[in-house]
Amino acid sequence: MSSQKGDPIAYDVSDAIAVVTLARPPVNALDLAAVHALIAALNRAAADENVRAVVLASGVPKRFCAGLDIGGLIGKSTDEIRTLVHELYVGLYDAQAQLGKPSIAAVNGAARGGGMTVAVSCDVVLASESASFGYPEIDLGVLPAIHFVHLPRIIGRHRAFELLFTGRAFDAAEAARLGIINRVVADATLENEAFKLAAEFAAKPAVAVRRGRAALLRQIGLDYRRSIASAVEDFATIAAGEDAQKSLRAFAEKRPTK
Numbered sequence: 001m002s003s004q005k006g007d008p009i010a011y012d013v014s015d016a017i018a019v020v021t022l023a024r025p026p027v028n029a030l031d032l033a034a035v036h037a038l039i040a041a042l043n044r045a046a047a048d049e050n051v052r053a054v055v056l057a058s059g060v061p062k063r064f065c066a067g068l069d070i071g072g073l074i075g076k077s078t079d080e081i082r083t084l085v086h087e088l089y090v091g092l093y094d095a096q097a098q099l100g101k102p103s104i105a106a107v108n109g110a111a112r113g114g115g116m117t118v119a120v121s122c123d124v125v126l127a128s129e130s131a132s133f134g135y136p137e138i139d140l141g142v143l144p145a146i147h148f149v150h151l152p153r154i155i156g157r158h159r160a161f162e163l164l165f166t167g168r169a170f171d172a173a174e175a176a177r178l179g180i181i182n183r184v185v186a187d188a189t190l191e192n193e194a195f196k197l198a199a200e201f202a203a204k205p206a207v208a209v210r211r212g213r214a215a216l217l218r219q220i221g222l223d224y225r226r227s228i229a230s231a232v233e234d235f236a237t238i239a240a241g242e243d244a245q246k247s248l249r250a251f252a253e254k255r256p257t258k
Helices: 032-047 078-097 114-120 136-140 145-155 157-166 172-178 187-202 206-220 224-239 242-252
Strands: 009-014 017-022 053-058 063-065 103-107 110-112 124-128 132-134 183-185
Touching: 009 032, 017 032, 017 187, 032 078, 053 063, 053 187, 063 114, 078 114, 078 145, 078 224, 103 114, 103 187, 110 114, 114 145, 124 172, 124 187, 132 172, 136 157, 136 242, 145 157, 145 224, 172 183, 183 187, 224 242
Parallel strands: 017 053, 053 103, 063 110, 103 124, 110 132, 124 183
Antiparallel strands: 009 017
C-alpha cells in the first residue's frame, strides 16, 4: 500500500489495476484535503502507463462516502465553499475525463450527496446488496446542485425531481432499476467483481480504449462541464446563506433541521 497512515486516500497497483481507496473514517466525509488527494490519485493512475484500469473503493466497512464534511461548510464564506465544491465538481470531473482508462466505483455501503458525485464520476458503478444511496442536501438547506445536471439525463425529470427533493434514501436494487448504477452484486463478492471487470477492461487494446473513452465522453458531455461549473455557483451561494448555515449547524449538533 503506497499511502501513509492517516492519509484520506490510499493508492495501490496490482496486475495493471490501480485501486484508489477512500480512507477517512468513520464515514469517508470529504474535506478539501480529501478531494485533492482523490484527484491526485486519479492523476497518478493517468500518468502510469502500466495502469490499465482503476477501481475506486472504500476502506470503511458499510460506508462508501457520506459526501462533503459538514464542518467544511459551517461558518465558511461563499468563496471558501466555492473552492471546495469546485474541486469536487469540476476538479474531479476533469481528473476522470483525463484519466484515459476505465474507472469502476465499487460502492460497499452508504453513498450520500457528494458520495454520489464520487461514485457516478466513474465509468461503471457496481454496488453491494447492502449499499444505499440518497441526495439528502435539501434537508440541510443546501442543493444537490451537480445532480440537477446529470440525474435527469439518467432517469428522467420526474423521477429525478422526486429523489432530489424528498432526499429519501433508496437501496441498490432501486438504483439499478433506475439506471444510476450498472448492477448489484453480493456483499462478499463486490471487490472480486470490480477486479474481474477491471481486468477485462485492462486486457483490451490500450490505445483503442483510451481514444474510444475520450470520444464517448465528448459525445455525452458536450455541455456537461459548463453546467457543473454553474452548479458550483448555485451550491456555494445557497450554502453560505443564513438559512443553510442554521440547518448545517443544527445537523452537526444533532438538533432538528426544520
